[in-house]
Amino acid sequence: xxxxxxxxxxxxxxxxxxxxxxxxEQALLGAILFDNENMNRITDKLRDTHFYxxxxxxxFATCAKLIAQGRLAxxxxxxxxxxxxxxxxxxxxxxxxxxxxxxxxxxxxxxxxYAERIYDLSLRRELIRVGQEISTxxxxxxxxxxxxxxxxxxxxxxxxxxxxxxxxxxxSPFANALATSIETAAAAYESxxxxxxLATGFDDLDRMLGGLHGSDLIILAGRPSMGKTxxxxxxAFNIALARSKALRSGDFENQTNKGGVVAFFSLEMxxxxxxxxxxxxxAAIESDRIRRGKITKAEYERLHEASIELQALPLHxxxxxxxxxxxxxxxxxxxxxxxxxxxxxVDYLQLVTSASRKGDGRVQExxxxxxxxxxxxxxxxxxxxALSQLSRAVETRDDKRPQLSDLRESGSIEQxxxxxxxxxxxxxxxxxxxxxxxxxxxxxWQRTVxxxxxxxxxxxxxxxxxxxxxxxxxxxSRYTRFGNLAARPGGPLxxxx
Numbered sequence: 001x002x003x004x005x006x007x008x009x010x011x012x013x014x015x016x017x018x019x020x021x022x023x024x025e026q027a028l029l030g031a032i033l034f035d036n037e038n039m040n041r042i043t044d045k046l047r048d049t050h051f052y053x054x055x056x057x058x059x060f061a062t063c064a065k066l067i068a069q070g071r072l073a074x075x076x077x078x079x080x081x082x083x084x085x086x087x088x089x090x091x092x093x094x095x096x097x098x099x100x101x102x103x104x105x106x107x108x109x110x111x112x113x114y115a116e117r118i119y120d121l122s123l124r125r126e127l128i129r130v131g132q133e134i135s136t137x138x139x140x141x142x143x144x145x146x147x148x149x150x151x152x153x154x155x156x157x158x159x160x161x162x163x164x165x166x167x168x169x170x171x172s173p174f175a176n177a178l179a180t181s182i183e184t185a186a187a188a189y190e191s192x193x194x195x196x197x198l199a200t201g202f203d204d205l206d207r208m209l210g211g212l213h214g215s216d217l218i219i220l221a222g223r224p225s226m227g228k229t230x231x232x233x234x235x236a237f238n239i240a241l242a243r244s245k246a247l248r249s250g251d252f253e254n255q256t257n258k259g260g261v262v263a264f265f266s267l268e269m270x271x272x273x274x275x276x277x278x279x280x281x282x283a284a285i286e287s288d289r290i291r292r293g294k295i296t297k298a299e300y301e302r303l304h305e306a307s308i309e310l311q312a313l314p315l316h317x318x319x320x321x322x323x324x325x326x327x328x329x330x331x332x333x334x335x336x337x338x339x340x341x342x343x344x345x346v347d348y349l350q351l352v353t354s355a356s357r358k359g360d361g362r363v364q365e366x367x368x369x370x371x372x373x374x375x376x377x378x379x380x381x382x383x384x385x386a387l388s389q390l391s392r393a394v395e396t397r398d399d400k401r402p403q404l405s406d407l408r409e410s411g412s413i414e415q416x417x418x419x420x421x422x423x424x425x426x427x428x429x430x431x432x433x434x435x436x437x438x439x440x441x442x443x444x445w446q447r448t449v450x451x452x453x454x455x456x457x458x459x460x461x462x463x464x465x466x467x468x469x470x471x472x473x474x475x476x477s478r479y480t481r482f483g484n485l486a487a488r489p490g491g492p493l494x495x496x497x
Contacts, residue, residue: 019124020052023103024114029056030104031111032063033074033097039067042115050122055091059100075101123161130157152327159330198343198383199257201238203484204471205458209419212239212343212383213465217374219349219413221388221402222423223395227456228387229269229347230277230480231423231473235385236262236345237278240315243342260342261314263335265328267351271317281481282306314339324353325372336380344380346373348387349413367412374416388413390422400429404461420462425475427452456482 031038048061062081066073075097082091091097134154141150197211212218212235222228242259249255266274280287283306285299295303316335320327328346335341346352354365354372370386377384390406402422407413414420430449435441456475460468474483 018052018128019121021117021121022053022056024117024121025051025053025056026100026103028111028114028118029059029063030100030102031114032060032067033078033101034104036063036067036073038111039063039073042112043119046115046119050119052118052121052125059091126161130154130161133157155334156326156330159333198239198260199242200235201242202235202458202471202473202482205473208460208466208469208471209463210466212385214381214383215378216383216418216465217370217377217416218383218385219388219407219417219420220385220423221390221407221420223390223400223402225428226423226425227475227480227482228423231456231458231482232345232347232385232387233264233274233277233480234281234482236264236315236343237281237313239343240313241310243314244312259314261335261340262316262343262345263332263341264315264317264345264347265323266317266319266347267321267323268347269319271319274317274319277480278310279303279306281479282310284479286478287480322351322353325369328352329372329376332376332380336382341380341382343382344376344384346384346386348389349373350389363412367416370412370416374418400424400426401457401459402461414462417462418464419460422457422459422461424457424459425452425455426457427455455485 028038028042046060048057048064051057051060059078062078063073066077066081071077075094078097079094092099134150137145137150137154138147141147195206195211197209197213199206199211200209220228220232239260240262242257243261244259246255246258264274269277276287276290279285280290283299283303285295285303289295289299290303316339318331332341332344349366349369352369354368373384373386388407390402394400394402394406401424404414404420407420427449430445430452433445435445454475456473457470458473459470462468472485474485475481476483
């Protein structure tokens with residue numbers, strides 16, 4: 001009788017099993033049964049869902065539960081446990097527990113190696129699953145979804161998987177945190193500067209804040225037309241321009257102000273509008289004349305030169321409207337991995353959405369967004385500036401200076417923020433309360449308006465790591481540009497001045 005062919009013509013090949021290692025799973029489980037302390041020695045990333053064999057996952061979950069309760073997890077206690085719930089046969093009976101003990105990794109270092117191997121194989125299986133889902137979505141897209149939507153969702157899923165594979169920080173000795181604190185203090189001392197974080201370019205504000213620090217969530221709030229977007233844009237521009245100049249200097253490491261790479265999420269303005277505003281500021285040409293083309297030849301040449309100088313600016317603009325917090329986090333993490341990232345600006349908070357909390361009420365949605373931004377600041381170790389609107393309660397008071405209670409959905413915003421800054425321009429309100437011309441009241445009004453016309457205040461309403469107070473800045477409405485006022489004795493104004 002002739003031998004059968006290896007495969008019949010036209011027969012489907014048996015698909016290859018996904019990456020796994022049953023021997024490693026058995027050795028790890030045996031090691032835990034042999035010495036329960038091995039559960040505390042292995043990576044804390046490992047979960048029962050990471051095991052390829054569901055029986056092994058069930059055994060691991062039971063061991064973890066018993067050990068967490070301070071109970072013994074060995075062959076006897078596991079047998080009794082599964083006898084009670086009727087699952088002994090499902091795990092292979094008492095004989096299989098003995099098999100696990102016989103294959104145990106006797107050394108704890110080997111248990112850790114097996115745990116890492118199991119976790120790595122689980123990630124690889126998940127990658128295969130994600131790849132298959134992407135392929136299915138591409139072939140049969142959901143209703144209303146285009147290719148860009150599929151790419152966005154695929155990217156978010158992959159980055160979520162990448163983050164789950166990152167090192168878990170867990171506990172660290174106080175000595176480590178203390179050493180980092182001393183290093184930060186030493187760097188600040190040696191710099192002989194009041195600014196230990198990123199310098200915004202506004203001297204009095206930098207002295208009050210000490211610059212912008214990694215892991216801080218800073219809320220920049222104000223009523224419409226106060227200039228909060230202009231101030232945030234100026235900060236982003238100053239920091240990016242400082243980085244560009246430091247890189248061009250040829251001696252980057254010895255620069256006192258190295259600046260940084262900035263991500264600007266512009267949910268309201270387009271990238272082109274933001275670029276026009278920055279060009280207007282840098283070239284000192286009014287933005288409305290740029291848009292209307294009412295500029296001279298000399299001004300056009302100045303504008304062209306400015307655009308060449310700013311081409312290498314490390315400022316990255318995302319103009320996606322109504323972006324959700326998960327997408328924002330994924331894009332920021334991607335930018336940090338690909339080009340580096342030192343600061344994030346979100347303009348503005350109330351335009352960010354939350355896919356998971358829709359329908360739960362706006363307060364709960366904003367709470368998730370602010371918590372997500374704070375978590376992003378910590379994870380990436382960069383300052384996050386989020387612009388926020390204020391309620392109309394400001395307009396009902398004689399003194400229009402904003403307060404913390406004026407923040408919309410103030411509970412979550414005020415709680416999660418490390419610092420809250422308010423932008424206030426008194427001239428905005430004075431100019432809209434002009435008395436009848438020729439009267440004594442009009443002359444007095446004119447003097448007051450002239451005194452504050454080009455002034456703005458940044459009120460520091462909350463700061464976890466420093467004083468509250470207010471800082472006066474110069475404001476030029478022609479170019480929507482903030483700047484330093486002439487140096488005044490005593491530095492920034494106290495809060496009650």
